[in-house]
Amino acid sequence: MSSPAVQIRSRVPRLAGSAVERARLTVVPRRRVQAARVPFVTLVSLILLGGVIGLLLFNTSMQQAAFAATALESQAGSLSAREQTLRMELDVLRDPQRVAERAQAMGMVPAVSSPFIRLSDGKVLGDTTVSTPADNLRIRPKAPSLPASLNPPPLVVDAPADPAASGESGAEKRRGNGRNR
């Protein structure tokens, strides 16, 4: 166990002593690196702040969008209701019955003939009778006749000689009629 190191040391020439001394390992003293704290903290704070503000803005904009959506939805609803009402009015306006009534009121009568002109020889085909008011179509139902109870025979009253008495009885009669109706 009288180690080879001892033998080497004993064999090492003296002049190497200083080199050996220099080659001895020592603990490197810890270098205390003072990392700059400020930029890191600033960065983190900025990220945090940015995130929070971003979230806040995003949320706000989403809320704004929700308000806008609600407003637009109600506007769309009222517009579509308006459109449908207008379409309903249009349907009423183009009801064939209404068109016919307007036409008749303007003095128009339905056509009884519609002749055709053959272009090849210029010949007129078909009937060329002109419509007259007699050709008019009755487009409204016949007025129903009143039932007998609502259409009583005229009541004939002999007028009395005394004018004062007649006025009284006349008023009474009118009241009576009013009740019957």
Added chain:
Amino acid sequence: MPSSRPQTPAGRPAARSKRGSAHLRLRLGFMVIAMVLSVFGARLVQLQGIDPNSYAAMAAAEGLVKVTLPAERGDILDRNGEPLADSVDGLMVVADPYMTADEAPVLAKFLANRLDVDYFRTLRLLREKGSRFEYVARRVPSTIATDVVTAAKAAGFEGIATRPDPIRDYPAGDVAANLIGFMGTDEALGGLERTFDTQLSGTDGSARYEIGGGNRLPLGESTITRAVDGEDLRTTIDQDLQWFTQRVLRQTVEDSRGDSGFAVVMDTRTGELLALADHPTFDANHPLASPEEDLGSRAMSDVYEPGSVQKVLTLSGLIDAGKVTARTRLKVPGSLARQDRVIGDWFPHDLIRLTLAGVVAKSSNIGTVLAADKFAEGELRSYLSAFGLGQTTDIGVRGETPGILPDPSIWTPQAQDRIAFGQSLSVNAVQMTAAVNTLANGGVRVSPSLVRGTATTDDGRRVGTDTTTTRRVVSARAARQTTLMMERVLDPEEGVAPGANVPGYRVAGKTGTAQRVGEECGCYDGSFTVSFAGFAPADDPRFTIYVVVQNPRNGGGGGSVTGPAFAKVMGYALRRYAVPPTGTEPSRLPVEW
């Protein structure tokens, strides 16, 4: 620290005596804390252990909105896409009597003025005791309802609100009302509305979302099931032609003082029904204002005996079977004694010599019976059956009658005599139109249809133009000869219905005046069914029109009552579809020999 401790008791003896011992204070403090914590714990157990769900539900319900998205009912359209029935967004106006009772008279007056509701009824509703929900008005156009409710709120009234309530609107009122039917408050009650309800109604959707302050929360819960709107139903009806036909029909029935009437306009080549008019009819917007028996389609549900119109079917069958021609000569006596009764003609005559064309032109029963004697047994019935009599037309109208074509077991020679000229069998109007149309279409029967494309009825049948079938009933030659004979009916000198002529066009037609079975006695009661069926232009037919009036009281027959109505409708149809006259010479078949 330890070094400073001994100094404290000596330094502040006075403070110690005031606050008591530290141990005592600590214990008291811990006790208070323990009590508070155990209250918290008990509350925690109550919230989480005993009844967690109801609180969760309450939290969720706060601001959660559930709405039904109503499906829009499909429209019923005419052949040009004009709406015969359409759906409009509507609202119902509802009241909460709890809130409205105090101001009921003023509010009722306000609503009665603006909403077309009865003041007294509204007043009663607004004061209804113990109720929190009453309908003030239903099916109000949404613009009006919203305006009224906004105005009511502005005027300081409370307890009035709106709910969705789609409106069914029939823009043309009574036009085709008998076919379309009508809607009740919440379900289809008749006609096409009911038959094709599955297709028209669609499926309601729903939406769930959270709201806050009236706005939808952007990240809140949101579930939407879209509504599936109903499909439109497109019919073959031409709205304007239908309107015109209805007005002509009404005028005809009113002027002849008849009970009722119907008219059918059919496209000869496709079998599409361009108009199917009934009188009396009703306003589909106010169905309850009309008697219940007027709400269906008489053209489909009335069975009646067709009378002489039937003769053209009999005779075309005879010609097709090769038994006769249009020039066959017949000696027609003044009356004809058959097995069980004497057959007469509508006009008195001695022995006359008529051709077959003359039999048609003068509408002779005796001549028809003599000609029909040439049929082999069962032949007439098979022809009539091929023309479609005795079978429903299946066009998709409710309550259609198949008519009555007597069974072979009761088909006696006597019955055949009467059937040959159109008594002892019953038809419906569309059946008969399709049968006459067979002659117009060169002997090929086209099945009639009312729906364009296809649609499935509520009993599962597929109907519509896509299911149209055709079959040859008589030869083209027989159809042409019958048409030439029918032209003679409108001849001013020889025929019985000159009033049915459309000036400038060749028209073929046939009158019918049939004894009518009365409803009370179930026997011929002396009333008549008068009719006219025809088509034009005779040598290239485009339309077949059939007009029937039940029980006219002015003594008129098929030629004088329904003939002019036929002419008006036919003239209108030819003009409307720009059908030029063919310009050929009319039929000159001899009627006598």
